[in-house]
Amino acid sequence: MKLHRVCPRGAYVHIPFCRRRCFYCDFPVSVVGDRKSGENSGTIAEYVEVLIEEIEATPRSPHPLETVFFGGGTPSLLTAAQIDRLLTVLDRQFGIASDAEISAEMDPGTFDRAKLSGYARSGVNRVSLGVQAFEDDLLKLCGRSHDAEDIFTAVENIRHVGIPNFSLDLISGLPHQSLEQWRRALDRAIAISPNHLSCYDLVVEPVTPFGRFYKPGDRPLPDDDLTAQMYRLAAEMLSRAGYEHYEVSNYAKKGFQCRHNRLYWENQPYYGFGMGATSYVGDRRCSRPRTRKEYYEWVARYKASGGAIDEPPTSTEDRLLETLMLGFRLSDGVNLLEIRESFGAEAVVAIVETLQVYDKNNWIEGLDRSGAIGERRSLPARVRLTDPEGFLFSNTILASLFESLTVESR
Numbered sequence: 001m002k003l004h005r006v007c008p009r010g011a012y013v014h015i016p017f018c019r020r021r022c023f024y025c026d027f028p029v030s031v032v033g034d035r036k037s038g039e040n041s042g043t044i045a046e047y048v049e050v051l052i053e054e055i056e057a058t059p060r061s062p063h064p065l066e067t068v069f070f071g072g073g074t075p076s077l078l079t080a081a082q083i084d085r086l087l088t089v090l091d092r093q094f095g096i097a098s099d100a101e102i103s104a105e106m107d108p109g110t111f112d113r114a115k116l117s118g119y120a121r122s123g124v125n126r127v128s129l130g131v132q133a134f135e136d137d138l139l140k141l142c143g144r145s146h147d148a149e150d151i152f153t154a155v156e157n158i159r160h161v162g163i164p165n166f167s168l169d170l171i172s173g174l175p176h177q178s179l180e181q182w183r184r185a186l187d188r189a190i191a192i193s194p195n196h197l198s199c200y201d202l203v204v205e206p207v208t209p210f211g212r213f214y215k216p217g218d219r220p221l222p223d224d225d226l227t228a229q230m231y232r233l234a235a236e237m238l239s240r241a242g243y244e245h246y247e248v249s250n251y252a253k254k255g256f257q258c259r260h261n262r263l264y265w266e267n268q269p270y271y272g273f274g275m276g277a278t279s280y281v282g283d284r285r286c287s288r289p290r291t292r293k294e295y296y297e298w299v300a301r302y303k304a305s306g307g308a309i310d311e312p313p314t315s316t317e318d319r320l321l322e323t324l325m326l327g328f329r330l331s332d333g334v335n336l337l338e339i340r341e342s343f344g345a346e347a348v349v350a351i352v353e354t355l356q357v358y359d360k361n362n363w364i365e366g367l368d369r370s371g372a373i374g375e376r377r378s379l380p381a382r383v384r385l386t387d388p389e390g391f392l393f394s395n396t397i398l399a400s401l402f403e404s405l406t407v408e409s410r
């Protein structure tokens with residue numbers, strides 16, 4: 001955790017198009033079908049123009065961007081020329097540091113070597129590949145638009161083009177998924193040897209097809225015990241394979257943590273552009289509308305106002321809660337010395353008192369200034385959730401912290 005900065009150093013750009021909608025997804029996306037992409041699609045071309053208007057209407061900042069993240073949706077539905085234009089506009093508006101991390105989420109089956117080489121020439125140096133599962137029946141059951149073979153072709157293409165840094169996304173807790181299947185998925189991911197892996201536990205959102213087909217906890221969804229076993233298995237296998245479990249759902253080889261996502265977890269400011277994107281600039285969080293029509297209207301108003309964000313600043317109490325909620329996701333945990341400096345000694349006392357009960361379960365641990373596990377009797381410099389048990393119960397721990405800190409401030 002670093003002390004809160006004022007100027008954003010990262011930009012998130014949302015590309016809200018997918019070939020199909022996966023059965024578990026409730027993100028703000030538009031389905032364009034299997035044949036439409038990039039400049040072939042009038043809808044995508046129009047969206048890119050509005051996105052550029054939004055970026056150009058945003059007040060400049062004195063610091064160049066250190067991270068850019070194209071998320072989605074499926075950013076790899078954009079042509080290399082469209083990605084290049086967006087990066088050129090971002091660079092003109094804010095500057096992009098020469099060693100910036102520039103990531104793009106991509107789905108297998110939506111890019112070939114030529115497109116990827118074009119992305120790389122424009123500066124994309126990190127790929128986050130949406131794999132989710134390696135078995136065709138699981139992929140089909142999730143409504144994914146690719147099969148297992150597409151995954152291996154995508155990885156081959158990334159390697160061939162020489163993009164040095166890539167991550168795979170996997171999902172555990174899928175319907176009908178057994179512990180053995182999850183073990184095989186992890187084995188396959190480890191054999192591919194990406195620098196980074198994200199392992200998400202399926203969340204069944206009510207408004208999705210999965211929300212209509214399945215009830216959380218009921219078969220064919222794995223029960224809580226099985227999902228906890230899957231979580232522990234990932235932590236064990238991936239740490240044995242040399243990955244650091246640096247965030248609740250994220251693993252990285254040394255030096256390959258996602259710099260952009262760390263901005264969120266460290267509660268630092270960032271730009272957000274595009275439909276449904278959130279920005280955090282000047283202590284104001286702003287969520288853009290989640291439909292294209294409303295987003296286009298929002299951009300028109302934003303331009304007319306000279307890039308003004310009409311949201312109240314985050315209150316000190318909310319900033320503290322957000323700092324804890326996000327900071328405890330990281331294996332670095334929360335720096336109590338910085339909490340004291342930003343929010344006062346009472347906040348530290350309330351945090352330590354609330355966490356004491358979890359210390360007995362070994363769900364939390366205190367670290368001294370050098371980062372070593374501290375003496376239980378002394379006040380730690382930093383406190384974090386243990387891996388994997390503390391991470392597994394993070395929701396319970398955070399709920400207690402919220403309760404005690406909001407009661408405290410009443």
Ligand code: SF4
Nearest residue numbers: 018021022025072073
């Ligand atoms: S590819 Fe990603 S964003 Fe698109 S529908 Fe599937 S899960 Fe949602």
